[in-house]
Amino acid sequence: MIPLRDNVPSQSIPFVTYALIALNVAAFWYELQLGGALERFLGTFGLVPLRFQAARDPFARFVPVYTSMFLHGGWLHLLSNMLFLHIFGDNVEDRLGHLRFLFFYLGCGTIAALVQVNMLPQSALPMVGASGAIAGVTGAYFVFFPRARVLTLVPVFVFWEVVQVPAVLFLLLWFVMQVFYGMSALAGAQNGGVAWWAHIGGFGGGAAGAWLLAPRRARAGGD
Numbered sequence: 241m242i243p244l245r246d247n248v249p250s251q252s253i254p255f256v257t258y259a260l261i262a263l264n265v266a267a268f269w270y271e272l273q274l275g276g277a278l279e280r281f282l283g284t285f286g287l288v289p290l291r292f293q294a295a296r297d298p299f300a301r302f303v304p305v306y307t308s309m310f311l312h313g314g315w316l317h318l319l320s321n322m323l324f325l326h327i328f329g330d331n332v333e334d335r336l337g338h339l340r341f342l343f344f345y346l347g348c349g350t351i352a353a354l355v356q357v358n359m360l361p362q363s364a365l366p367m368v369g370a371s372g373a374i375a376g377v378t379g380a381y382f383v384f385f386p387r388a389r390v391l392t393l394v395p396v397f398v399f400w401e402v403v404q405v406p407a408v409l410f411l412l413l414w415f416v417m418q419v420f421y422g423m424s425a426l427a428g429a430q431n432g433g434v435a436w437w438a439h440i441g442g443f444g445g446g447a448a449g450a451w452l453l454a455p456r457r458a459r460a461g462g463d
Contacts, residue, residue: 264321
């Protein structure tokens with residue numbers, strides 16, 4: 241399923257969401273300029289669980305946690321992440337406020353990275369992408385907007401249909417898929433190097449953080 245837009249209008253300009261999208265696009269443009277040096281660059285600034293576990297210098301250990309959030313492995317990786325951030329980020333930023341949303345986003349990304357590292361500590365593959373932090377944003381959206389609806393492109397046999405799906409159902413199905421593939425990864429199945437546990441950790445951290453950081457009016461009842 242591919243989300244196209246939701247039915248919750250933003251009440252303010254989502255400056256932080258737009259800035260995060262711009263930073264991710266700029267970082268990917270820089271990656272495209274590296275040519276043959278890209279693999280080494282991603283190995284240095286991506287988060288490698290095995291190296292994280294072995295590092296003793298706190299600076300060297302944690303810098304990749306944050307740099308990896310702005311790097312992507314390809315156009316499809318970038319575009320899918322930015323689509324989710326664009327659809328769900330503006331409303332969560334509305335609820336939390338600009339500055340609090342920024343710290344929330346980075347915090348969710350940190351939780352996502354640490355969950356991935358702890359679930360697959362021996363992985364030597366560099367983890368890159370904003371999906372862990374964005375999963376946290378969708379977790380908060382799940383809490384804040386239980387009655388929202390998402391216009392979604394859904395495959396029906398060989399055709400695609402555009403339907404409105406309740407946000408709760410859309411995000412719950414997405415989360416269940418992450419858990420399924422995450423368990424498969426623990427069992428040793430190959431899933432294209434996707435950091436499924438980062439998605440699970442980010443979503444869970446975002447849902448929990450929504451209750452801690454939300455203004456009181458947001459806790460009283462979602463839209």
